[in-house]
Amino acid sequence: MDCNINDDLLNNLQVKTEKPKVSIFGMGYVGAVTAACLAAKGYRVIGVDPNTVKTDLIRQGLTPIIEKDLPELFQQAKDRGLLTATDNTREAVLGTEMSLICVGTPSKANGAIDDKYLLNASQQIATTIREKSSAHVLVYRSTMLPGLLRSKIIPLLEEVSGKKEGEGFHVCFNPEFLRESTSVHDFFNPPKTVVGTNNKVVADLIFGLYSGFPGPMIQTSIQVAEMVKYVDNTFHALKVTFANEIGQVCRHLDIDSHEVMNIFSQDTKLNISRAYLTPGFAFGGSCLPKDLRAINYLAKTLDLDIPLLASLMESNRRLIEKTVGEIIALGVKRIGFAGFTFKAGTDDLRESPIVMVIEQLIGKGFEVKLYDRHVAMARLIGANKDYINKTIPHLASLMVPSLDILIKECDVIVIGNRDEEFREILSKVGKGQTVYDFVRINGSFKNGANYIAIA
Numbered sequence: 001m002d003c004n005i006n007d008d009l010l011n012n013l014q015v016k017t018e019k020p021k022v023s024i025f026g027m028g029y030v031g032a033v034t035a036a037c038l039a040a041k042g043y044r045v046i047g048v049d050p051n052t053v054k055t056d057l058i059r060q061g062l063t064p065i066i067e068k069d070l071p072e073l074f075q076q077a078k079d080r081g082l083l084t085a086t087d088n089t090r091e092a093v094l095g096t097e098m099s100l101i102c103v104g105t106p107s108k109a110n111g112a113i114d115d116k117y118l119l120n121a122s123q124q125i126a127t128t129i130r131e132k133s134s135a136h137v138l139v140y141r142s143t144m145l146p147g148l149l150r151s152k153i154i155p156l157l158e159e160v161s162g163k164k165e166g167e168g169f170h171v172c173f174n175p176e177f178l179r180e181s182t183s184v185h186d187f188f189n190p191p192k193t194v195v196g197t198n199n200k201v202v203a204d205l206i207f208g209l210y211s212g213f214p215g216p217m218i219q220t221s222i223q224v225a226e227m228v229k230y231v232d233n234t235f236h237a238l239k240v241t242f243a244n245e246i247g248q249v250c251r252h253l254d255i256d257s258h259e260v261m262n263i264f265s266q267d268t269k270l271n272i273s274r275a276y277l278t279p280g281f282a283f284g285g286s287c288l289p290k291d292l293r294a295i296n297y298l299a300k301t302l303d304l305d306i307p308l309l310a311s312l313m314e315s316n317r318r319l320i321e322k323t324v325g326e327i328i329a330l331g332v333k334r335i336g337f338a339g340f341t342f343k344a345g346t347d348d349l350r351e352s353p354i355v356m357v358i359e360q361l362i363g364k365g366f367e368v369k370l371y372d373r374h375v376a377m378a379r380l381i382g383a384n385k386d387y388i389n390k391t392i393p394h395l396a397s398l399m400v401p402s403l404d405i406l407i408k409e410c411d412v413i414v415i416g417n418r419d420e421e422f423r424e425i426l427s428k429v430g431k432g433q434t435v436y437d438f439v440r441i442n443g444s445f446k447n448g449a450n451y452i453a454i455a
């Protein structure tokens, strides 16, 4: 979104009326709940839907969907004169300052989303925006794949309205997190409120709709907001499937799976927490691969199919393979690894996925050099001395004594772990050298010609 938008228009909007009038496109589960709940908060709402059975019901103060608490909310909204419904888009857009778009985005046979309802609703709204003198705000709530708003919907809105986004109208993405059957409660108690827009005035306008609700209010870019919704839902599916597979293993061992998961869930440091949720490179070490193999073996002995748990090692292996391919594709011979234990602060090299990358590169004839002060120390005195000298002597011999030497002698520097010392690498590399970063050492996500963050 353009940052230098005409903020005056939005300021006027806020001054004109404390609570903007809202039209809601799509009187399905999300739209109907949003309409009734915003009316309960005192907003004037027009529900829009081509299905006149739904709009007739709403006009009579009846709910178009079955959901706890909705009958009362629709009746109250009608009695207070705050909620009406129409199939006339023009009337709805002209009569309100903002439109919430909650139309369906069902699956196509190939898994893609069918965006025809989104495009239709957008086209209809844009046709009326053409004749509106004030800036209309479009708030997309339908779940849509990242990029769709920017690449398809905003261009369509601009073409049909003849106005520019950020000037004649404003667009943002505001995903919905309610669950059917508890949706009214969820609407008033969201886990978070996310608004995708670069414009703070627009974001504040939307946060105003949800003022007083619990949970963080987060402003981010449109694309991140679009992605967040998919990450949430895929994670929920992952959790259900994970718990179900654990449940199957437990049941066949006559172990109470609910008790197991209850104990599991009480660990809010490592389990139900942010731990292990930072995208980066493959897992490794002396425990995760070993224990995953063991539980998969156990399932095999029980004749149990646990495809999710079985897929984890394979997914990990494919990331290692992809990384090797990307390093090879850089087209240089001398590759330096800054850090090759599986995480900083350890000398444990057992099943280090970085070691697997290194060995494949050596096998393909690349000139590899390694620097890791923890391994260097362990080589002389640590408990890992024997492992390093006996199991990977070929790697030990590739070690250089300092980071500066590694940088001087290599064309690509792979940052393998988050050792503090590696923060200097980005400022020390010269022209023609590339940094391939497994850990986003400086928090940057700006990939460029000479810098690649793995994720």
Ligand SMILES: NC(=O)c1ccc[n+]([C@@H]2O[C@H](COP(=O)([O-])OP(=O)(O)OC[C@H]3O[C@@H](n4cnc5c(N)ncnc54)[C@H](O)[C@@H]3O)[C@@H](O)[C@H]2O)c1
Residues within 6 Å of the ligand: 025, 026, 027, 028, 029, 030, 031, 048, 049, 050, 051, 054, 102, 103, 104, 105, 117, 120, 121, 124, 141, 142, 143, 144, 176, 177, 178, 179, 180
């Ligand atoms: N159902 C949920 O629990 C839930 C939760 C969060 C997000 N979402 C997302 O929200 C969106 C809506 O889901 P839903 O379950 O409410 O859908 P739904 O199928 O129940 O309702 C969609 C409504 O949109 C109407 N519609 C179609 N074209 C229209 C147009 N041009 N103008 C006005 N209305 C139009 C349809 O007639 C229908 O009544 C989807 O993208 C969905 O993925 C759903």
